[in-house]
Amino acid sequence: xxxxxxxxxxxxxxxxxxxxxxxxxxxxxxxxxxxxxxxxxxxxxxxxxxxxxxxxxxxxxxxxxxxxxxxxxxxxxxxxxxxxxxxxxxxxxxxxxxxxxxxxxxxxxxxxxxxxxxxxxxxxxxxxxxxxxxxxxxxxxxxxxxxxxxxxxxxxxxxxxxxxxxxxxxxxxxxxxxxxxxxxxxxxxxxxxxxxxxxxxxxxxxxxxxxxxxxxxxxxxxxxxxxxxxxxxxxxxxxxxxxxxxxxxxxxxxxxxxxxxxxxxxxxxxxxxxxxxxxxxxxxxxxxxxxxxxxxxxxxxxxxxxxxxxxxxxxxxxxxxxxxxxxxxxxxxxxxxxxxxxxxxxxxxxxxxxxxxxxxxxxxxxxxxxxxxxxxxxxxxxxxxxxxxxxxxxxxxxxxxxxxxxxxxxxxxxxxxxxxxxxxxxxxxxxxxxxxxxxxxxx
Numbered sequence: 001x002x003x004x005x006x007x008x009x010x011x012x013x014x015x016x017x018x019x020x021x022x023x024x025x026x027x028x029x030x031x032x033x034x035x036x037x038x039x040x041x042x043x044x045x046x047x048x049x050x051x052x053x054x055x056x057x058x059x060x061x062x063x064x065x066x067x068x069x070x071x072x073x074x075x076x077x078x079x080x081x082x083x084x085x086x087x088x089x090x091x092x093x094x095x096x097x098x099x100x101x102x103x104x105x106x107x108x109x110x111x112x113x114x115x116x117x118x119x120x121x122x123x124x125x126x127x128x129x130x131x132x133x134x135x136x137x138x139x140x141x142x143x144x145x146x147x148x149x150x151x152x153x154x155x156x157x158x159x160x161x162x163x164x165x166x167x168x169x170x171x172x173x174x175x176x177x178x179x180x181x182x183x184x185x186x187x188x189x190x191x192x193x194x195x196x197x198x199x200x201x202x203x204x205x206x207x208x209x210x211x212x213x214x215x216x217x218x219x220x221x222x223x224x225x226x227x228x229x230x231x232x233x234x235x236x237x238x239x240x241x242x243x244x245x246x247x248x249x250x251x252x253x254x255x256x257x258x259x260x261x262x263x264x265x266x267x268x269x270x271x272x273x274x275x276x277x278x279x280x281x282x283x284x285x286x287x288x289x290x291x292x293x294x295x296x297x298x299x300x301x302x303x304x305x306x307x308x309x310x311x312x313x314x315x316x317x318x319x320x321x322x323x324x325x326x327x328x329x330x331x332x333x334x335x336x337x338x339x340x341x342x343x344x345x346x347x348x349x350x351x352x353x354x355x356x357x358x359x360x361x362x363x364x365x366x367x368x369x370x371x372x373x374x375x376x377x378x379x380x381x382x383x384x385x386x387x388x389x390x391x392x393x394x395x396x397x398x399x400x401x402x403x404x405x406x407x408x409x410x411x412x413x414x415x416x417x418x419x420x421x422x423x424x425x426x427x428x429x430x431x432x433x434x435x436x437x438x439x440x441x442x443x
Contacts, residue, residue: 045207052199059192066185070107074159074179077102077109081175082161103128106182110149116158116176118145129182152180266302285413287328287439292368293320295331296358299338313353314346320360325368328439333409337418340402341372341431348376348429366437371421373430384420410435 080098102109108129112118120138130148132141152158161175181189300316338358345356354375363369379387388407410418410433421432 044210045203048199048203048206052196052203055195055199056192059188059195063185063189063192066188067181070105070179070182070185071156073102073105073107074109074177078159078161078177081111081177082163099128106184108148108152108180108182110145110152110178112149112158112176112178114172114174118142118149120145148180149178152178155180285330285333287330287414289326290329290331290334292325292327292329292370292435293318293323293360295329295334296338296360296370299335299342300358303339303342314349315355316342317355317357318360319357322360322362325360325362327368327435327437329414329435333413337406337409337433338372340406344402344431345372345374345376345429348374348378350377351375363434368435368437370433370435371430372433373428375428378423378425378427378429380425381420381423384423387420388418415439 076098080095084092084095106129110118110127110130120141130145132144134141136144156179159177159179160173161177163172163174164170165172297318300318304316342356349356356375357371357373359369359371359373361369388403407418410416414435416433416435418431418433421430423429
């Protein structure tokens with residue numbers, strides 16, 4: 001008997017060491033590819049830069065079109081003035097119309113003499129859209145005009161007005177027309193720089209906001225994982241404490257001790273399964289043919305004698321027309337999903353009585369449907385997508401990670417679907433799993 005007991009102890013120690021080995025991080029080959037979050041950041045940065053560059057290009061084209069338009073206005077004024085001065089039969093009405101059009105364009109124009117010198121005589125008649133301070137003396141006003149001429153010549157070369165001498169047919173420069181940008185064009189020319197600054201600010205705000213949200217989400221996930229670990233370990237540990245107390249009270253009853261020892265062993269096996277579950281996170285699990293009805297039945301049998309909520313007379317029911325439905329699943333991870341759904345259902349039932357029903361049936365095509373229905377408080381269907389979002393929880397002590405993990409296990413690992421089939425406030429909720437009967441090939 002002693003040797004047999006020693007062998008059993010050594011066997012359990014060996015199983016515990018294998019469980020610890022599975023938890024140890026494995027060396028992974030380094031990849032040169034960037035993580036997904038970094039790729040998203042680079043993509044957003046690239047798109048933002050393209051938008052800013054496109055906006056700058058459009059503004060630049062708009063400025064060029066306005067500049068060309070104002071240049072044509074000045075050329076029209078120059079030809080009209082030259083014709084009006086040199087023609088034997090000038091059309092004064094047409095000339096005044098062109099002058100009026102040039103004034104309304106708001107293009108500043110200064111007409112100088114043959115020596116390219118400005119004059120104050122008839123200034124308003126031959127010069128347009130050039131502000132002059134009439135309170136200053138003539139020398140000061142001339143100095144202001146020359147300064148404006150200097151600025152105009154930096155932007156555009158003056159236009160020469162010619163006159164052909166009838167006798168000699170020599171070409172003589174009679175006047176110079178200097179012009180600059182209108183106020184509208186000056187403001188539009190500064191627009192690309194403003195757009196560049198605003199675009200840079202928007203890109204930086206977007207980049208920093210994405211980084212902050214990503215860090216916040218990762219922090220919530222890590223905190224949620226820690227809480228989920230404690231949540232997973234809480235049931236078997238509480239059960240072990242209870243069985244320990246029963247052992248003390250049943251020390252003189254060998255049969256009862258054997259029964260309690262068997263229950264303790266189940267809780268230890270459950271702790272081992274929990275360790276295996278967390279070791280599988282981030283890796284591709286193996287799917288093996290399993291009897292889905294038996295797996296779900298084992299989970300429900302475990303919960304029946306252990307969850308403290310059962311003191312409120314909450315019933316667990318399994319409804320299936322078939323005793324055996326075999327399909328490829330990873331037992332450890334699928335049990336995790338069922339436990340999360342059942343725990344979520346228990347916590348949603350706030351009354352002293354209630355029920356949780358698991359219904360299994362074959363769906364259309366090669367699929368199996370698993371519905372988990374509770375008589376809990378429920379919620380509005382418009383929030384059905386929020387319940388799977390990490391961090392979302394309707395419970396004061398929840399961290400909103402259980403359903404998110406369950407959905408990822410079903411959809412990413414088992415190629416199925418996990419959705420809220422139906423829910424209403426005060427009437428309960430039904431979660432539906434749709435699982436394929438055959439394993440899909442991995443890409």
